[in-house]
Amino acid sequence: MGTEFLKIMDHNDVKDIIKNIPIKRKTERIPLKEAHRRVLAEDIRAKIDLPPFNRVSRDGYAVKAEDTFRASEDKPAKLKCIEIILAGEVATKKVEKGTCIEVNTGAPTPEGADGVVMVEFTEKEGDNVYINKGATVGQHIAYKGSDIQKNDPLLNSGILLTHDKIGVLAAIGIGEVLVFKKPKVVIISTGNEIINYDEEMEYGKIYDINSQTIANAVKSCGCIPIYSGISKDDYNDIKNNIKEHLDADVIITSGGTSAGGGDVLKVVLDDIGEIFVHGIAVKPGKPTIVGIVKDKPIFGLPGYPAAALTVFHVFVAPFLRKMAFLDSHKKSDVLKLKISKRYHSSRGRHQFVLVKIEKGTAHPILKDSGAITAIAEADGYFEIPKNVEMIPEESEIEVILLESR
Amino acid sequence: MGTEFLKIMDHNDVKDIIKNIPIKRKTERIPLKEAHRRVLAEDIRAKIDLPPFNRVSRDGYAVKAEDTFRASEDKPAKLKCIEIILAGEVATKKVEKGTCIEVNTGAPTPEGADGVVMVEFTEKEGDNVYINKGATVGQHIAYKGSDIQKNDPLLNSGILLTHDKIGVLAAIGIGEVLVFKKPKVVIISTGNEIINYDEEMEYGKIYDINSQTIANAVKSCGCIPIYSGISKDDYNDIKNNIKEHLDADVIITSGGTSAGGGDVLKVVLDDIGEIFVHGIAVKPGKPTIVGIVKDKPIFGLPGYPAAALTVFHVFVAPFLRKMAFLDSHKKSDVLKLKISKRYHSSRGRHQFVLVKIEKGTAHPILKDSGAITAIAEADGYFEIPKNVEMIPEESEIEVILLESR
Numbered sequence: 142m143g144t145e146f147l148k149i150m151d152h153n154d155v156k157d158i159i160k161n162i163p164i165k166r167k168t169e170r171i172p173l174k175e176a177h178r179r180v181l182a183e184d185i186r187a188k189i190d191l192p193p194f195n196r197v198s199r200d201g202y203a204v205k206a207e208d209t210f211r212a213s214e215d216k217p218a219k220l221k222c223i224e225i226i227l228a229g230e231v232a233t234k235k236v237e238k239g240t241c242i243e244v245n246t247g248a249p250t251p252e253g254a255d256g257v258v259m260v261e262f263t264e265k266e267g268d269n270v271y272i273n274k275g276a277t278v279g280q281h282i283a284y285k286g287s288d289i290q291k292n293d294p295l296l297n298s299g300i301l302l303t304h305d306k307i308g309v310l311a312a313i314g315i316g317e318v319l320v321f322k323k324p325k326v327v328i329i330s331t332g333n334e335i336i337n338y339d340e341e342m343e344y345g346k347i348y349d350i351n352s353q354t355i356a357n358a359v360k361s362c363g364c365i366p367i368y369s370g371i372s373k374d375d376y377n378d379i380k381n382n383i384k385e386h387l388d389a390d391v392i393i394t395s396g397g398t399s400a401g402g403g404d405v406l407k408v409v410l411d412d413i414g415e416i417f418v419h420g421i422a423v424k425p426g427k428p429t430i431v432g433i434v435k436d437k438p439i440f441g442l443p444g445y446p447a448a449a450l451t452v453f454h455v456f457v458a459p460f461l462r463k464m465a466f467l468d469s470h471k472k473s474d475v476l477k478l479k480i481s482k483r484y485h486s487s488r489g490r491h492q493f494v495l496v497k498i499e500k501g502t503a504h505p506i507l508k509d510s511g512a513i514t515a516i517a518e519a520d521g522y523f524e525i526p527k528n529v530e531m532i533p534e535e536s537e538i539e540v541i542l543l544e545s546r
Numbered sequence: 547m548g549t550e551f552l553k554i555m556d557h558n559d560v561k562d563i564i565k566n567i568p569i570k571r572k573t574e575r576i577p578l579k580e581a582h583r584r585v586l587a588e589d590i591r592a593k594i595d596l597p598p599f600n601r602v603s604r605d606g607y608a609v610k611a612e613d614t615f616r617a618s619e620d621k622p623a624k625l626k627c628i629e630i631i632l633a634g635e636v637a638t639k640k641v642e643k644g645t646c647i648e649v650n651t652g653a654p655t656p657e658g659a660d661g662v663v664m665v666e667f668t669e670k671e672g673d674n675v676y677i678n679k680g681a682t683v684g685q686h687i688a689y690k691g692s693d694i695q696k697n698d699p700l701l702n703s704g705i706l707l708t709h710d711k712i713g714v715l716a717a718i719g720i721g722e723v724l725v726f727k728k729p730k731v732v733i734i735s736t737g738n739e740i741i742n743y744d745e746e747m748e749y750g751k752i753y754d755i756n757s758q759t760i761a762n763a764v765k766s767c768g769c770i771p772i773y774s775g776i777s778k779d780d781y782n783d784i785k786n787n788i789k790e791h792l793d794a795d796v797i798i799t800s801g802g803t804s805a806g807g808g809d810v811l812k813v814v815l816d817d818i819g820e821i822f823v824h825g826i827a828v829k830p831g832k833p834t835i836v837g838i839v840k841d842k843p844i845f846g847l848p849g850y851p852a853a854a855l856t857v858f859h860v861f862v863a864p865f866l867r868k869m870a871f872l873d874s875h876k877k878s879d880v881l882k883l884k885i886s887k888r889y890h891s892s893r894g895r896h897q898f899v900l901v902k903i904e905k906g907t908a909h910p911i912l913k914d915s916g917a918i919t920a921i922a923e924a925d926g927y928f929e930i931p932k933n934v935e936m937i938p939e940e941s942e943i944e945v946i947l948l949e950s951r
Contacts (some may be wrong), residue, residue, distance in 0.1 A: 173743070174773075177762040191918050194749060198916055227779065229738025231750045247739045247849070249750045288917045295922055303949040304766060305921045308759030308851055312752075312918040316743045333634025334652045338578070338721045344599060345636045345654045347717075354713030357582040361709060368579075374632065444652070446713055511603055512693045513596050513717040516710045517700055544708040545950060 149420040149427070152455070152491045158417050159431060159456060162438050164464050165390075167322040173310055176302045179320040180363070180466040185296040188313045190286035195250040199281040202241040202263055202270055203232075203254035206278045217264070217271035226251070241270055250282050257281035289313070299466060324364045324390040324464045328356045329382050331372045331406065332396040332444060350446045350513070351395035355453055361544055362458050363465030364391070380409045387435050390464065393457065396444030406430060406441045414439065422527065424490040425510040426452035448510035451493045451522060454543065474542045476521070478503040484532040486525040495519040496540055503540050519543060554825040554832070557860070557896045563822050564836060564861060567843050569869050570795075572727040578715055581707045584725040585768070585871040590701040593718045595691035600655040604686040607646040607668055607675055608637075608659035614680045622669070622676035631656070646675055655687050662686035694718070704871060729769045729795040729869045733761045734787050736777045736811065737801040737849060755851045755918070756800035760858055766949055767863050768870030769796070785814045792840050795869065798862065801849030811835060811846045819844065827932065829895040830915040831857035853915035856898045856927060859948065879947045881926070883908040889937040891930040900924040901945055908945050924948060 150158075168182040197203065204220060212218035220241040224234045232242050232251035241258075242251045250257070256276035264271045289295065295313070296306060302320070310318060330352045338348050349371055356366035369386055372378045372394075383392060394406055407430060410416050414434035421429050425448035430441030440457050442449040462468065478496075481504045486492045496503040498520040508515040521540040525532060532538065555563075573587040602608065609625060617623035625646040629639045633652035641647055641658035649655070649662060661681035669676040694700065700718070701711060707725070715723060735757045743753050754776055761771035774791055777783045777799075788797060799811055812835060815821050819839035826834050830853035835846030845862050847854040867873065883901075886909045891897045901908040903925040913920040926945040930937060937943065 173758065174761075177765055189747065192916075193747065193752060196752075196916075198914070227738060229740075229750060229779070247737065247752070283914075283916060288913075288919055304759050304762030305855060305924060305948050307762050308755045308855070309918055309922040311743060311758035312755045312851070314743045314747065314753045332652065333632060335634075338716060338719045342594065342598065342719065345634060347598060347601075347652070348719045350713045350717045353578065353716035354709050356579075357709030357712050360582055374634070446717070450710060450713070508693075509603070509688075511597075511601075511688055513714055514693055517714045519710060543710050 149422050150418055152421055152423045155418050155421050155431065155456060159460050162433070162460065166464070166466065168319050169322050170317050170319050173307060173316055173318055176307060176310075176318050176320060177304065178363075179302050179318075179323075181296060181298055181300050181302055181306075181318060182321045182466075183319040184294060184298050185310065185315070185318075187289045187291055187293045187295050188315065190291050191289040191312060192283050192285055192287070195285050196283045197244045197246060197248045197250055197257050197281065198283050199257055199259045200245050201257050201259040201281065202272070203236055203244045203251045203257050204241045204272065204276055205236055205238055205254060206256035206276045206280065208238060209256070209258060209272045209275045212272045212275045214273045217273050218275075220270050220272060222265065222268050222270050224251070255279065255282070301467065321466045324461065325367055325388075326359045326364045326391045326393060326461065327367045327369050327386040327389040328352050328359070329369045329372055329379070329386075329392065329394040330396060331374060331379060331394055333374050335371050335396065337371060351442070351444070351449045354446060354450055354516070355393055355395065355442070358450070358453055358458065358544070359393075359461065362461035363467045364461050374405055376405050376409060379405055380413060383409065383434060383439070384413070387437055390437065391461065392434065392437055392439040393442065393453075394439070395442040395449045410434065410439065410441075421456075422490050423452075423455075424487050424492045426455070426493070427490070429456065431456070443510070445510040446513060447495060447508075447515045447519075450516065450543070451495070451510070454522070454541070455493060474545060476540045476542065477537055478540050479535050480505065480523075480532055480538050481534070483534045484525070486530055486532070488530060489527055491527045492525040493522050494525065495522050498540065503538060554827050555823055557826055557828050560823050560826050560834075560836065560861060564865050567838070567865065571869070571871065573724050574727050575722050575724050578712060578721055578723055581712060581715075581723050581725060582709065583768075584707050584723075586701060586703055586705050586707055586711075586723060587726045587871075588724040589699060589703050590715065590720070590723075592694045592696050592698045592700050593720065595696050596694040596717060597688050597690055597692070599690050601688045601690075602649045602651060602653045602655055602662050602686065603688045604662055604664045605650050606648075606662050606664040606686065607677070608641055608649045608656045608662050609646045609677065609681055610641055610643055610659060611661035611681045611683045611685065613643060614661070614663060614677045617677045617680045619678045622678050623680075625675050625677060627670065627673050627675050629656070648675075660684065660687070706872065726871045729866065730772055730793075731764045731769045731796045731798060731866065732772045732774050732791040732794040733757050733764070734774045734777055734784075734791075734797065734799040735801060736779060736784060736799055738779050740776050740801065742776060756847070756849070756854045759851060759855055759921070760798055760800065760847070763855070763858055763863065763949070764798075764866065767866035768872045769866050779810055781810050781814060784810055785818060788814065788839060788844070789818070792842055795842065796866065797839065797842055797844040798847065798858075799844070800847040800854045815839065815844065815846075826861075827895050828857075828860075829892050829897045831860070831898070832895070834861065836861070848915070850915040851918060852900060852913075852920045852924075855921065855948070856900070856915070859927070859946070860898060879950060881945045881947065882942055883945050884940050885910065885928075885937055885943050886939070888939045889930070891935055891937070893935060894932055896932045897930040898927050899930065900927050903945065908943055
């Protein structure tokens with residue numbers, strides 16, 4: 142009855158094996174409007190100078206600075222205002238000695254002017270403007286290319302296009318960008334007892350949980366989940382489901398990996414693929430499979446929801462994030478918290494413990510990995526090395542959040 | 547020339563005014579498959595017991611525990627195996643004294659059995675099974691309703707549906723959920739000099755940046771941005787654009803709020819709405835407008851991209867996140883970092899300073915709020931109270947991330 146584990150492996154060795162799985166990345170060109178939180182796949186250089194012209198940066202009067210050098214409140218300089226231009230307008234006249242042009246922030250600096258006096262330091266009477274404070278050369282003018290020069294490097298391939306970086310691309314008139322394609326990840330739940338939520342509940346059946354949990358976790362890793370439905374614990378059913386989805390980039394199954402009679406995934410992979418890992422010295426998640434079918438990495442997660450979720454976070458998510466060219470670990474998702482009570486660990490296995498965070502304290506969830514309430518309460522998890530048997534009450538632990546709230 | 551600010555307000559007073567703007571929330575029922583990162587708008591109680599039946603939690607043999615009480619490796623108990631069932635199957639026979647049924651994890655516990663012996667502690671010879679270790683009553687059986695009982699409260703209205711919580715809903719067979727509708731936020735860029743990225747660049751024009759920056763930042767606040775295009779600095783153009791979009795929940799404009807001749811938003815709001823705030827004692831962001839038009843909150847941001855972005859983050863984002871029923875501040879988005887160099891602040895105004903984070907140190911960006919390179923480099927910002935003039939090198943500051951990376 143049941144199959145043997147190939148060889149129970151240390152979790153760090155498994156991480157190394159997963160790190161060495163070769164990754165192929167594809168790119169696609171998409172409209173900037175759809176690029177939020179995508180990863181840039183090209184180096185972007187400025188297509189234009191910024192500002193694109195000598196730009197007025199304060200509301201006021203464009204002047205020849207030398208006309209105002211000695212101006213003060215007591216002895217204002219008197220200039221003749223020869224034109225009024227607004228932002229978006231271009232002066233038709235030229236600032237000559239003794240004259241000025243009224244300008245607004247954002248307007249091109251009129252020809253002949255080399256400084257701008259803020260409106261606060263002026264008084265206007267008819268066509269005459271009295272300047273109460275001298276302007277230096279270049280004052281309140283943002284010169285063409287002073288912020289960015291055409292062909293300057295601006296953003297590097299590999300950065301995440303957050304809203305601010307999209308603004309930078311918009312600034313130079315970019316309407317489309319090359320980004321990494323989101324990897325497609327097929328989700329297969331296996332088990333004769335698993336039914337879809339829209340099926341009639343029968344005695345002995347349970348609803349499919351892992352498809353939903355894993356598919357949405359996959360989204361958070363920058364990938365696109367593809368629901369493949371539920372496979373029976375049947376050699377042909379699982380094999381066909383996998384073969385049908387080899388156009389995807391990664392395959393994730395759950396269930397059917399324990400050493401029980403229902404374990405057919407291993408047999409399928411022995412036939413059509415290769416198994417790298419079958420059994421990890423962790424709790425939960427011991428009966429995990431890692432392998433490959435025709436160049437497509439496949440992860441066989443345990444069936445119990447909390448175990449599947451934990452294995453996904455620890456071993457699969459970093460791989461998917463790397464494939465999607467996102468950082469494997471976001472620093473902000475790790476919190477240092479005190480543990481609310483003493484926790485005893487299982488000897489000989491590296492352990493992952495789900496916790497609920499309440500008032501800045503981590504409460505370990507003392508439920509087995511079959512319990513749904515464990516997931517209902519969980520905010521994150523912490524790790525206990527295999528040689529540590531007990532975590533004392535109130536000691537500090539590093540909690541990795543399941544998903545940013 | 548130019549309009550006067552109504553009254554420059556303290557930034558905390560402005561925050562209070564914004565907090566008191568009444569919020570109307572709508573709800574909608576959506577498929578669970580589309581519910582990732584939506585906010586639950588109903589209390590969920592369990593529709594079924596979990597497990598839904600007495601569930602076997604280990605591969606092995608279902609027994610009458612009393613048959614095995616004295617079993618040991620030296621003196622195994624011998625039982626007759628009368629049936630083999632897999633997960634998803636239901637036993638047709640009943641476990642009687644002296645018999646057992648082979649079961650897999652997830653199977654319903656056969657009638658008559660009150661314990662399960664793990665396969666590891668058994669040996670099978672033909673129909674006979676030798677039990678090497680006694681089972682206690684209830685061993686390896688997850689009883690019906692032991693995890694969750696029908697009608698137990700499970701998830702509360704207001705929680706964010708992360709992937710794990712969606713798994714909880716899937717577990718009880720929920721296919722649709724009531725969630726808060728994402729608020730619709732209209733984005734209007736104003737300015738005669740602003741053009742769309744797909745328009746021909748002309749002398750004196752600049753590309754629209756704020757529409758892209760703000761629209762995507764709005765998404766991160768759990769809202770849906772609606773691009774309204776660019777309005778000229780023209781009373782009717784701005785008024786009509788606002789009036790056309792009063793079916794949205796919030797309106798955000800940028801540009802046209804400074805005390806210059808191009809300032810028409812204030813005049814429009816004086817006519818068709820109400821202004822609560824016009825001018826805030828902050829840097830950047832002084833010429834910000836907060837008001838209301840026919841019950842719809844309107845925020846008038848400055849035109850300079852870095853200023854618009856900062857004001858959005860400080861004043862608008864918390865409001866949008868509250869409207870979307872998300873937390874106004876995610877703790878994990880604040881980092882305590884050392885500042886790389888001394889920073890001098892402007893007296894009399896509460897200041898927000900963009901920083902670049904490199905190797906765990908915050909580098910203040912010393913560029914004015916018109917610079918695009920400031921945004922290209924920025925990872926977050928920190929605050930300097932108005933009565934602080936200098937932040938010493940290497941002192942610790944709290945950096946608020948612009949968007950999680």
